[in-house]
Amino acid sequence: MIGHNNGPTMEPGTSWRTHCWQQARRSLLKTVPIEIVRSQMVRARELGLNYKTYASIRAESGQDVVAFLFSTNALRLLRSQDVLAPEAAEQLEALQDCGRLLAVNPPLPLPQNPLFSTITRAPAPFAPWAEMRQSLREALGKFPSGGVVLVGAPEVEREWVTAGKLAAYLPASRYFSQETQNG
Structure with missing residues (x-):
């Protein structure tokens, strides 16, 4: 309804x-049937995530990770002048x-990189929610949006998940670590 901010309900119960x-x-x-667990383990490997990370993202968002x-x-x-680290590439x-989407933080120019299907400007730091x-x-x-996982670095980027209604936030340190990929 008009004026509703989708905050927590005030109804009793x-x-x-x-x-x-x-x-x-x-x-x-x-x-959960073992066949589903097995298929989710395969999907987690395709995404470069461990099963626990993938399953928690899927349980929270209710959707598969699409990007x-x-x-x-x-x-x-x-x-x-910075280049992508070979391990990350x-x-x-x-x-x-x-x-694979790339959000370029200002004031960097938009690069050309075939690894990414989309390269756009990231939200300005501390921008209003609508922006x-x-x-x-x-x-x-x-x-x-519900199938997209944000891999970010500073904690301030975590709020992009709420603003964009994204599936989850993974700190870059965790996403690019062996812990997320293996066990």
């Missing part, structure tokens, strides 16, 4: 409904059946 939802989710997680949005901060591209090339949301919608293009 919210805590009870939350409790019921959490109980139902816990009981479902215990009975990763990387910030230039996450890729340590802080100056116009290798990990990006290994992504299968998944979009941030619009910038992220342009960055996502055809990808549904």
Whole structure:
């Protein structure tokens, strides 16, 4: 309705409904068929994630990961002369059946890089929510926001997830670590 900010409901019984939802989710997680777990493990490998990370993203968003949005901060591209680290490029090339998007932080120019399907301007630091949301919608293009995972570097980029209604936030240090890829 007009003026509603989609904040928490003020109706009575919210805590009870939350409790019921959490109980139902816990009981479902215990009975996931092994075939689904196996297929999710394969998908996690295709995305360069460990199963636990992938399963938590999927459980939170309710959707499969369809793309990763990387910030230039996450890729340590802080100056116009910086180049992508070979290890990071290798990990990006290994992504299968998944979009690779790059959000270029100001004032860097938009680079040309065939590893990314879309390269756009990142939201300005501390931009208003509406501006941030619009910038992220342009960055996502055809990808549904609920299936896009943001890989960011400074903690301030985490708010892009809320503004853009993205699936999850992974710190770059975690995404590019062996911990996320293997175990």
